[in-house]
Amino acid sequence: MSAEVVTQFVAASRTVEVVEEQPFYIPMTGPAARPRRSLKHDDTFIVLDSHGDIGASAGGPDGLFNCDTRYLARLELVLDDLQPLLLGSNLRDDNSALTIDLTNPDIYRNGRIVLQKDLLHIVRTVFLWRGTAYQRIGLQNHGDRPASFELTLLFDSDFADLFEVRGERRPRRGTGASKLLGPTDVLFEYRGLDDTQRTTGLHFDPRPTRLSVNAATWQLELEPHHTKSLFVAVSCNRPQTLKPVRFFPAMLAHRREMRACTAGAASVETSNNIFNEVLCQAMADLNMLMTDTPQGRYPYAGIPWYSTTFGRDGLITALQMLWIDPRVARGVLRRLAHFQAKATDPLADAEPGKILHEMRGGEMAALREVPFAQYYGSVDSTALFVLLAGHYFERTGDVETLLELWPAIEAALEWIDGPGDPDHDGFVEYQRASEQGLANQGWKDSYDAIFHADGTLAEGYIALAEVQGYVFAAKQLAARCALRLGKPDKVRKLEAEAKALAARFEDAFWCEELGTYALALDGAKRPCKVRTSNAGQLLFSGMIREDRARKVAADLLRPHFFSGWGIRTVALGEIRYNPMSYHDGSIWPHDNALIVLGLARYGLKHSVAHVFKGLFEAATYMDLRRLPELFCGFRREKRRGPTLYPVACAPQAWASATPFTLLEAALGIEFDVARSEIRLRNPHLPAFLNEVVLRELQLGSSSVDLRIRRHGNDVALEVLRTRGQIQVSIVLAH
Missing domain, CATH: 1.50.10.10 (Glycosyltransferase)
Known part of the structure; x- marks a missing residue:
């Protein structure tokens, strides 16, 4: 890995000598204002804060990255220009998605509360699949009267190289542009000094009430106890003619692939x-x-x-x-x-x-x-x-x-x-x-x-x-x-x-x-x-x-x-x-x-x-x-x-x-292919483990399920199941 070093400051009297930074230093200038969460799929990863935002709070390497380039530097959700309140955020146990629960603050217009806090439940669900970041924004009104509000997503891209995000300075960069492709799509383009064209495409569903190259706004009226979903897909280098797969089919395909890979x-x-x-x-x-x-x-x-x-x-x-x-x-x-x-x-x-x-x-x-x-x-x-x-x-x-x-x-x-x-x-x-x-x-x-x-x-x-x-x-x-x-x-x-x-x-x-x-x-x-x-x-x-x-x-x-x-x-x-x-x-x-x-x-x-x-x-x-x-x-x-x-x-x-x-x-697990044998050499479980069960432990075309139980400083081995020709033994050697 690249070297992690600390810039040294040597004080003499009231004079401070600044020692030159070492190459590829990763700076830390202040604490993160919000905890960060990350997801990854193949060559794409995303870093978001605890609210599900990118670039909305200080102290984190936020962004959607693909092949060492940041394709999205900002994605911030606001309600009537106010940040929502955090209820909690959780990764799925298999890391396939991040879910963020939010609610509304008190929303005022002309000095009067038009929407009391804690009436809207906002659920942001984010996952990555095949170079695209998918997000669903689920909204539910828990009040006893209609809720009228604006929801806006603010977004931007800088196509920063990962080393720029880490702190490296560049005298020159390539050229970028942004444009609307219609009522539901925005495109960011960047031609680097390496003559490579990189693009970020944003697709919104349903059609926003207003769409610009940096913001999508929906004017919403939500009846009591009703729900509504908004979707955004952010794709790296997707051809303009190719629309992203819809949210739920993409999520199911992603989870199927994950299960297949772990089998x-x-x-x-x-x-x-x-x-x-x-x-x-x-x-x-x-x-x-x-x-x-x-x-x-x-x-x-x-x-x-x-x-x-x-x-x-x-x-x-x-x-x-x-x-x-x-x-x-x-x-x-x-x-x-x-x-x-x-x-x-x-x-x-x-x-x-x-x-x-x-x-x-x-x-x-x-x-x-x-x-x-x-x-x-x-x-x-x-x-x-x-x-x-x-x-x-x-x-x-x-x-x-x-x-x-x-x-x-x-x-x-x-x-x-x-x-x-x-x-x-x-x-x-x-x-x-x-x-x-x-x-x-x-x-x-x-x-x-x-x-x-x-x-x-x-x-x-x-x-x-x-x-x-x-x-x-x-x-x-x-x-x-x-x-x-x-x-x-x-x-x-x-x-x-x-x-x-x-x-x-x-x-x-x-x-x-x-x-x-x-x-x-x-x-x-x-x-x-x-x-x-x-x-x-x-x-x-x-x-x-x-x-x-x-x-x-x-x-x-x-x-x-x-x-x-x-x-x-x-x-x-x-x-x-x-x-x-x-x-x-x-x-x-x-x-x-x-x-x-x-x-x-x-x-x-x-x-x-x-x-x-x-x-x-x-x-x-x-x-x-x-x-x-x-x-x-x-x-x-x-x-x-x-x-x-x-x-x-x-x-x-x-x-x-x-x-x-x-x-x-x-x-002390050892494998002997020639003898089709798995050996446990001097097995010893720590005091916090009384039992360990191993399933589908493979050796060649055979496999075995084992239970190892601790008895003081000794262990007992039980073979639960075998498939094919396989032996299991304990070896005690000093």
């Missing part, structure tokens, strides 16, 4: 109703973020800033979801293989074999005002691609897809051993190839995220600890794939390289005085001796020695790391620790999820349960029971919830997948 995944139900709500919201968010692409379904990273293909995010989300629905991984792998870099391009940080970081479809990306049209500036996506491909094959036994992906896997391995290791020291490193690129290219990509113990920033080619772990695991998994494909020489080579990397890493990264591994090596090969969660992700890779793994794990559960809600990115006491920062002391659910998988790998199931409990209890305080991208790392206090981070994306794919990863780690 085939395993389902989870537990004895804890609140955790069930967390899981349901997480799955609904993941399904909303999934996008149909030519290569398969892909989880877009997050709303609003990252609703596009991100390599690292997609790979980690697919890894987290692999046990529930391996089809996600197949779509991610095929799409990233399709866009794998074929040539060197410094502006895009591209080199042959490298896996995509992000791609953008807006005007600024097309003009290379930002480098993200197809941008490859992540040091870890390439190793994660190989790692996920290996895990996908072990989960599914899908040789056909493995054969399809194998050329991309080999190209990725060649990048890892070649351009990915520019000084040939055996570690994968990064340094941006262009000043327009991201300064830091691991998952902690803030400008200040990689630093030494004295606070100085690491410079030169940087080798991150967790990336070496990804490479180790990727080579081990690729070796097992090569064995299946009958490539014994490749097997021996990859296994030897993984073993040598593990030994080399221990020598270079272990810091005895810290009792953990360095965050990174800088360009002079000096270790960044800082306690960070990066060391925790080494547990996930399985690269590090058993004795040291246990030291790392114990440190992560001490108070300087574990806040009570989760594990911080940087330990309290480190010089750059800041619990309100993006990467230097905050808590990221997905980071904790990968650490928890590592704790399970090393048999530390009580530690798994401890982190699981903290994150679950954090989710109970969150809006919609939804874990956000990150939250602040302040210490947990009695009778208080966690502190939110102001510009965190929600939903965010890898945060949404985290509850499922926590459950996977607790149960």
